[in-house]
Amino acid sequence: MKDTLYVVGHRNPDTDSIASAIAYAELKRRLGHEAVPCRLGDLNPETAHVLKTFGFPEPLLLETVRPRVEDLDLDPPIPVSPECSLKVAWNLMKRHGAKTLPVVDDHERLLGVATLSDLTERYMDSLDAGGLAAGQTPWTNLAETLTARVEVGDLSGRVEGKVVVAAMTPDRMGEFVEPRDLVLVGNRRENQLRALELGASCLVVTGGGDVEPEVRSAAEAAGCRVLVAPCDTFTAARLVNLSLPVRHVMTSRELVVFDLDDFVDDIRDAMLRTRYRSYPVVDSRNRVQGFVARYHLISRKRKKVVLVDHNERAQSVPGIEEAEVLEILDHHRVGDIQTGSPILFRNEPLGSTATLVCSLYEENGLRPTGPVAGLLCAAVLSDTLRFKSPTSTPLDRMAAERMGEMAGIRDLDAFAAELFRAASSLEGKKPEDLLQQDLKEYALGDWSAAVGQLVVAESALSPSLREELARAMEDLCGRRGYGLVALMLTDPLDESSRVLAAGEQRDLLFRAFGQTPSPEGVRLPGVMSRKKQLLPALVRALEEE
Incomplete structure (x- = not known):
């Protein structure tokens, strides 16, 4: 059985993150891998619109990659019914080399366990002439x-x-x-x-x-x-x-039972407290899936992960340090992900990770399907703001045009406008949701910052909504200890951004662009990229202090 390969983008996913995960997982499957695209949060309106347009379901929500019991090579169960005789149970143990048998009902739900010591103790206690009657044999x-x-x-x-x-x-x-x-x-x-x-x-x-x-x-x-x-x-x-039936000798009270979704670190503590030979593992319906013992923890498998559109721990799936990262595909600055062995790390100065995925299809001599090509086209247009972002390159434009042709998209400008309308929708959104929609965390010296970005026309933001966003930003600073929370309100038609700031280090934003601090933030004509314009300016201002 092949190991599952989890292809996952960053937290607060955008269209590039989701589309790249889906498209690259599809490429890996075509190359013979068991790959699953994943997401690390809810979809924003634009991404949901893109998936619906091209007929894709939401990727798997991956909450953590910390090792769980289901990731271990469990000993297979040999279930017996409560009426099974001790002789049959004994023969099963000898035949399979087992020390413990799960006793299950007609629906395969766990009732108890019969161990080798249970059977031998009963056999040694053979002077009890009334034992068969007591056991209702x-x-x-x-x-x-x-x-x-x-x-x-x-x-x-x-x-x-x-x-x-x-x-x-x-x-x-x-x-x-x-x-x-x-x-x-x-x-x-x-x-x-x-x-x-x-x-x-x-x-x-x-x-x-x-x-x-x-x-x-x-x-x-x-x-x-x-x-x-x-x-x-x-x-x-x-x-x-x-x-005698095994139900007469089985252990059914105070059983130590683990679930498939229990974390390995948690069951280790329970094992140290109880020190039984092995422990039954059940699913959500209490059906036995196997047995786990201490030696399983020594040879435990780590989840295999491919990271797309990010390479920083703060933006990645919880528990990433306990997973095996096999590949990273990104177009951002080099972060702090560490691996125990060499990996494939493709990090190129492009406007979109989707452009890099397009190249990988070509390098492997494969052509994406129409729907996958549509996803990739949408991701490039979204991340490059229809090629207006300073991060955009000729390779991004070529990739979008090529994928658009494969997907049957005749007018890229009209398609991009449709994407931006979906992205600009504020209907039913709370200020907290808008702030978290595309929020990324960065380490700046000895403190951390969070920078979000909304693609929206400035006129769509009422004064009251701005005030609510400001309060949500201050609250986020207090809850997570950020020195700075910045929110870019990017208008692709006006080719500018207004940046709001909160936190003790908020003045850093105004120093970075030579402006006077204001509750209204700063309006930055021509600034549309978080990674290539805003973040470098903040880093330079911090270094000049």
């Missing part, structure tokens, strides 16, 4: 355990009396045999008849001999079962307790 279990044939009666019902080996003379049997008892006898006719007179509920004739007609008739008249076992009496006496 089915007659079918007894017949199967002794491999006995039924001579008289049927196997419905359960054992009710104690077990007696009738090794004494008939005149002494009354001291031992009581009504409803199960009596082991050899081929002595007198002992067989005496057991019937004393009210035995079952005769087990050992040695595999025939039952005489007189005994058969007496048994039928008394309503007593007669089983014939091929083994000798000593062996039968040893085996009889192994007909």
Whole structure:
């Protein structure tokens, strides 16, 4: 079975992040990998519009890549029913080398576990002659355990009396045999008849001999079962307790059970506190999926991840340090993702990661499908603001035109305008949602900043909405400890941005562009790129302090 490869973009995903993840996952699948595109948050209106246009569902929401129990190579379960005999359970353990069996109901839900020690303890406690009755042992279990044939009666019902080996003379049997008892006898006719007179509920004739007609008739008249076992009496006496159902010996109270979605670090602590040999693992419906032991934690597998459109931990999926990063495709500055071995790291000065994905299709001699080409075209147009962003390159324009042709998009300008209308929709959006829609975190010296960007006409923002956005930015600074939160309001038609700022380091924004601090922020004609214009200006201003 191939390992799943998670292709994931950054938090607060934009169209480039989502489209690149979907398109690159499709390329990896065509190259023979089990690849799954993922997202790290809700889709913005523009991205949702693009996916709907080209018929794609939302990618998988990946909340973390911390190792979970489901990522381990669990020992396969060997489930048994509660009525399974100890002998059958023992044979299953020997055949499969198992030390623990899950006991499940008719719907495969966990009822308890039967361990090797449970079985051996019961076998050593063979002096309990009433154990079969106490365990409500089915007659079918007894017949199967002794491999006995039924001579008289049927196997419905359960054992009710104690077990007696009738090794004494008939005149002494009354001291031992009581009504409803199960009596082991050899081929002595007198002992067989005496057991019937004393009210035995079952005769087990050992040695595999025939039952005489007189005994058969007496048994039928008394309503007593007669089983014939091929083994000798000593062996039968040893085996009889192994007909007990496992529910009589299984552990069902205070079970330590793990779920498939439990984190490995969490179950390690529980294992150290309890120190059992192994632990059952169940799914959301309490169905057993396997067993986990300490040695599984030593050889645990890490999730395999491809990062697209980012390479900083603050923007990546939680738990990324515990995953195995195999590839990074990006067009931003080099961040702080660390790996334990060399990887494929494609980072090029392009306007869109989607342009890089287009190149990878060509390098592998493959052509994206029409819908995938449409996604890639939309991503390039969105991230380059229809080639007006200073990050845009001739390669971005060539990629968008080529993908647009494959997708049947006749007018790129009209298609881009349609995207921007979808992106500019503020309907039903709370200020907090707008702020988080495309928010990225950056390390600036010994403090961190968060910079968001909205593609929207400035006229669409009412004064009251600006005030609410400012309060949301101050609140975000307080909750997350940011020194600066900036929000770019980019108008692609006007080719400018207004940047709002909050936090103790808010003056850095105004120094970076030589302007006087103002609650209205700064209006920056020609500034449309967060990564190539705004962020470098902030870094330069910080270095000049």
